[in-house]
Amino acid sequence: MYDVAIIGAGIVGCAVARELSKYDLNVVVIEKSFDVSDGSTKANSGIVHAGYDAVEGTLKAKLNVLGNRMYEDLCRELEVPFSRTGSLVIGFDEDEVKELRDLYNRGVNNGVEGLEVIDGTRLHEMEPNISEKAIAALYAPTAGITSPYELCIALAENANQNGVEFKLSTRVSKVYKYKDLFVIESNKDIVQAKYLVNAAGIFSDDINRMIGGTPFNIIPRRGEYCLIDKSQGAIVNSVIFQAPTKKGKGILVAPTTHGNLLIGPNAIEIPDKENIDTTDVGLQEIINGAKRSVNNINFREIITSFSGVRATPDRRDFIINVPVKGSVNAAGIESPGLTSAPAIAEMVLDLLISEGLKTNKKPKFIKKRIRTKTFIEMDEAEKRASLKENPLFGKVICRCEHVTEGDIISAIRGPLGPKTVDGVKRRLRAGMGRCQGGFCMPRVVEILSKELNISPEEVLKAGEGSYILTGRTK
Numbered sequence: 270m271y272d273v274a275i276i277g278a279g280i281v282g283c284a285v286a287r288e289l290s291k292y293d294l295n296v297v298v299i300e301k302s303f304d305v306s307d308g309s310t311k312a313n314s315g316i317v318h319a320g321y322d323a324v325e326g327t328l329k330a331k332l333n334v335l336g337n338r339m340y341e342d343l344c345r346e347l348e349v350p351f352s353r354t355g356s357l358v359i360g361f362d363e364d365e366v367k368e369l370r371d372l373y374n375r376g377v378n379n380g381v382e383g384l385e386v387i388d389g390t391r392l393h394e395m396e397p398n399i400s401e402k403a404i405a406a407l408y409a410p411t412a413g414i415t416s417p418y419e420l421c422i423a424l425a426e427n428a429n430q431n432g433v434e435f436k437l438s439t440r441v442s443k444v445y446k447y448k449d450l451f452v453i454e455s456n457k458d459i460v461q462a463k464y465l466v467n468a469a470g471i472f473s474d475d476i477n478r479m480i481g482g483t484p485f486n487i488i489p490r491r492g493e494y495c496l497i498d499k500s501q502g503a504i505v506n507s508v509i510f511q512a513p514t515k516k517g518k519g520i521l522v523a524p525t526t527h528g529n530l531l532i533g534p535n536a537i538e539i540p541d542k543e544n545i546d547t548t549d550v551g552l553q554e555i556i557n558g559a560k561r562s563v564n565n566i567n568f569r570e571i572i573t574s575f576s577g578v579r580a581t582p583d584r585r586d587f588i589i590n591v592p593v594k595g596s597v598n599a600a601g602i603e604s605p606g607l608t609s610a611p612a613i614a615e616m617v618l619d620l621l622i623s624e625g626l627k628t629n630k631k632p633k634f635i636k637k638r639i640r641t642k643t644f645i646e647m648d649e650a651e652k653r654a655s656l657k658e659n660p661l662f663g664k665v666i667c668r669c670e671h672v673t674e675g676d677i678i679s680a681i682r683g684p685l686g687p688k689t690v691d692g693v694k695r696r697l698r699a700g701m702g703r704c705q706g707g708f709c710m711p712r713v714v715e716i717l718s719k720e721l722n723i724s725p726e727e728v729l730k731a732g733e734g735s736y737i738l739t740g741r742t743k
Contacts, residue, residue: 271297271434273621274453274462276441276476278305280313280417280610281599282468283424288614290431292628297460298425298433299453301440303732304692305685306421308470310607311695312494312545312577313417314521314531316508318605319356319409321376321384328587330379333605335612337411343611344415347423347638350526356412356508357396359403359562365512369407372513376409383410398504398565412508416526417607418695426684427638431631435685436460438733441469444479451480451596464626465596466617471542471580473588473600482592486583487601489542491576492534493551495559498570498703502528509562520558522566527698530566532559534576545576573705579603589616595624641679643697645671666716667709669702674716681720688721690714691731714738 273289275282278300289296302308317340323329344351360366369386376384387395389404399406429435436457443454444465451465467476474487502524511519523531533555552574559566582588582601587609592598597620599613606613622628644662647655655662655675662675680686680696687693690700693713700706700713714737718725726738 271295271460271462273297273464273466273626274299274451274460275466275468276444276453277468277470277473278302278421278425278435278437279308279310279468279470280306280421280424280607281470281602281613282466283421283428284610284614285466285468285599285617286428286433287424287431288618290428290433291631291634293631294626294628296428296433297462298428298435299439299441299455299460300435300437303438303689303729304687304695305425305435305437306418306695307732309577309579310421311418312492312575313607314494314523314534315414315417315525315607316356316521316523317351317413317415318608319376319384319412320379320381320605320608321372321407321409322513323379323605324585325375325378327585328589329605329609332587332609332612332616334380336605336609339611340413340415340608344420346636347420347427348640349415349420349423351413351415352526353411353413354507354524355408355410356510357392357399358407358409358510358512359392359399360405360512361400361402362404366405368512369405372407376407381409381411384408396505396507396509398563399509400562400564403562414508414523414526415607420607422685422696423638423640426640427635429684430635430639441476444476446480446593446595449595463595464621464624466599466621467592467596468599468602470602471578473580473598477592477598477600480593480596482596482598485588485600487542488581488583489539489544490579490581490603491537491539491544492579493537493547493555493574493576494531494533495552495555495568495571495574496525497530497532497566497568498572499528501530501567501570504530504566505563511558511562520555520562522559522563527701532556532566536579539578542578545578547574547576551576572703587613589613589620591620591624597621597624639684641683643676644673666712667697667699667702669704669709670698672697672699672709674712677713677716678720681717688717689729689731689735690717690737693717710737
């Protein structure tokens with residue numbers, strides 16, 4: 270029996286889990302994937318939006334600005350990379366400059382601080398590689414960048430360190446209310462909880478219907494990206510947007526917290542909620558969009574492409590409400606969902622309290638995530654001590670990102686340790702470098718096989734059925 274069950278372990282579900290872990294509550298997170306952050310979160314652009322884009326008076330507007338203000342403290346507590354790079358929305362003609370002024374006024378009404386509409390001269394001083402055709406920009410100094418999957422993992426690990434249970438590889442098939450309890454049936458077991466939080470992302474409309482809430486629909490909208498090598502990471506200093514359209518904020522060009530350059534996404538409505546294919550047409554659209562904004566990008570330095578599916582609701586706002594007594598929807602959380610996540614978590618807690626959840630603060634809440642430094646992060650004295658204790662810290666597995674065997678073993682044995690190659694990749698960046706795992710993947714497979722006590726043929730890249738090996742050749 271649990272006090273609260275959370276369905277979904279993306280950025281919102283894990284933020285709610287961490288918020289609830291501050292109290293004496295028995296909480297469980299149920300996630301269909303093998304790992305947290307394995308849905309839309311892993312393919313998020315990582316932009317911490319300033320808050321000028323959302324329509325005044327919406328939950329998006331309110332929670333974006335509140336969430337943005339929470340990021341520095343949150344990322345410091347969880348030891349997650351975050352940088353206030355600022356953002357620029359560039360305009361190419363007078364009609365777009367008018368749009369920039371409208372965005373400025375909206376941002377001021379939303380409470381965004383420091384906004385300016387700057388002219389072309391200042392724009393090109395700030396960003397020398399911006400297209401010479403850009404004549405003005407909306408400058409938002411409070412915008413920033415983070416690593417979305419690292420933040421989600423950190424939220425989950427910290428929640429777990431504070432007592433929250435995670436049931437992974439657990440696909441919910443049925444949810445209903447029996448007397449005053451929610452009953453959640455899955456491929457693994459049956460869970461009962463007094464309160465329920467629906468943070469199921471692109472499947473949140475299905476969960477809402479199961480519990481009897483007023484129906485809404487989630488429209489899957491795929492966005493494709495290209496990740497470019499660190500050689501191109503300094504092309505821009507801030508996040509570069511184009512004036513928005515009805516489909517979104519357009520193709521962005523942004524530095525990443527690890528020194529790469531990211532371009533994308535487009536926005537394609539698709540029938541299949543789990544279709545994360547990339548297409549030649551889509552990737553060319555992204556490249557052409559990036560070329561329009563920024564000069565001098567060497568697109569031959571693209572090291573990978575990927576896509577994610579956004580949980581776009583059939584209305585223009587987040588769906589955060591009480592569908593039936595004792596439950597809360599945190600649904601339709603598209604952009605700026607990453608930015609809003611910590612504020613969404615507080616709102617969900619308030620709604621649960623209004624539904625009767627009793628909250629007593631934990632006297633020994635672990636505020637800072639207990640995290641083991643990687644070998645490359647250690648100073649010389651720490652490196653000597655680590656090597657003395659475990660010589661495997663001296664055995665480099667991923668040359669591109671300087672990840673050692675000791676790092677990988679520590680991660681696997683840590684809280685919510687990875688069980689897949691992609692799980693290792695998202696925690697340590699092994700396989701995220703220029704060669705994209707060409708050298709290190711076989712060794713990561715070998716280490717996972719040994720640590721999980723399974724055969725190499727059983728090691729998965731990501732989810733169910735994603736086997737890397739089919740058998741021995743010699």
